[in-house]
Amino acid sequence: MTETSQEIRVLVVDDSPISRKLLEHTLAEARYTLSFAKDGADALRLFAERPPDLVIADWELPDIPGPELCRIVRTKFDGAYTYLMLLTSNSDKKSIAEGLAAGADDYLTKPFDAGELRARIGVGQRVIEMHREIEAKTKALSLDARTDPLTGLANRRAVEEWSVKQISGAVRHGYPIWVVLADLDSYKPATDLFGHAAGDAMLQAFGEIIKKNTRVSDMCGHMGGDQFIFVISHVSRENMNLVLNRLRDKIANYDFFFHDVALPLFANFGLAGSEGGERLELRTMLQQADGALLEAKRAAQTPLSEMTVKK
Structure with missing residues (x-):
């Protein structure tokens, strides 16, 4: 067996x-x-x-x-x-x-x-x-080859391999599947103001937040730079909004410090997927999520001048 x-x-x-x-x-x-x-x-x-x-x-x-x-x-x-x-x-x-x-x-x-x-x-x-x-497969694979060394999350290769199978299962069985791209938009201002060490610490903190708020049955990973990804299944579109709003609250309320200086975290999200029953491909979903992310960034338009330390 x-x-x-x-x-x-x-x-x-x-x-x-x-x-x-x-x-x-x-x-x-x-x-x-x-x-x-x-x-x-x-x-x-x-x-x-x-x-x-x-x-x-x-x-x-x-x-x-x-x-x-x-x-x-x-x-x-x-x-x-x-x-x-x-x-x-x-x-x-x-x-x-x-x-x-x-x-x-x-x-x-x-x-x-x-x-x-x-x-x-x-x-x-x-x-x-x-x-x-x-x-079972995770235990058999080399973690180094599929883990981002900075955040400890799955890297792009691991996310894409897992996502292709998950999407195939969603198409076959008709359950909802979603791809969420997230840009940590406070990363670049923090790096510009305090150097790469601050940016790296911020990426690690953000990675920890999303890891703690991702179900074991789903996947989160670091795509590189300031971009992260979630692949979430068996959740309706309406409840995906709840999931993302809850995550936004977690990020907004997170106390991030670099050298005893409190800095804000802010991120934007792009969502793409299906309630079930549609033919889907990871490449197309990533493109759609990236487009939604760009729209979210345009709507937010957080200027560099707002990247100030918390009082």
């Missing part, structure tokens, strides 16, 4: 015995190893023993809400990737966005259709297996 064909360990978190039994029955014929928790505390205990591959959690748990459980898992168990799915009777878009922002990968409204649930879990399984494949 290969690494990617291992059984998927699924944890169901629901305080209702009827709901747990219904989920067990729905997934009985699939190749999953099921375990059950009646509340958030019980789920976290099982996580501490051995993190599952996929979690199906009710939004309304007796001790902590489902979104809060997602937030704790993403914070406390960030060493292992787990696909998180929320079940909710609430179809309000704002609430759903809250759950996704908390770290959930997907959601399903109740009462759910058994076929749709199995299909969505199938999507999660593909993401998990893709992650396993990436992890």
Whole structure:
């Protein structure tokens, strides 16, 4: 049995015995190893023993809400990737966005259709297996050949190799895929004012920010100079806006110091991709993302004179 064909360990978190039994029955014929928790505390205990591959959690748990459980898992168990799915009777878009922002990968409204649930879990399984494949191949490859020595992120070669496969999977299975190009526009002013050491330190800080805010199932990398890239899948366009806005907030609130001098970080982003079902090529997506990035830079127009130290 290969690494990617291992059984998927699924944890169901629901305080209702009827709901747990219904989920067990729905997934009985699939190749999953099921375990059950009646509340958030019980789920976290099982996580501490051995993190599952996929979690199906009710939004309304007796001790902590489902979104809060997602937030704790993403914070406390960030060493292992787990696909998180929320079940909710609430179809309000704002609430759903809250759950996704908390770290959930997907959601399903109740009462759910058994076929749709199995299909969505199938999507999660593909993401998990893709992650396993990436992890296995990463161990077998020379990290030096595919890692940017300055930021520690994937370099252009590694990003492009991974992206081609991810895009091929998106075209084949019809899931959303996005390429985001980011220019760290505070890099050149910092270098002009304080030298290349300041610019390098700023690139490293920015790399750390995006690494901490990129899911394990996605990819971020350093393309060279002041340009970075993200490749993100299984996220709608609407939620991509949430992802980028959250990242902008992280960058704006980051305290960057060079030789005890506080300097601002600012970046612009260009997005290109598809909600699914379109024929895509990495080269075309990069061109489109670069065009969107240029438009964003024209709209921002942060002049050099604004690159001043923080008070």
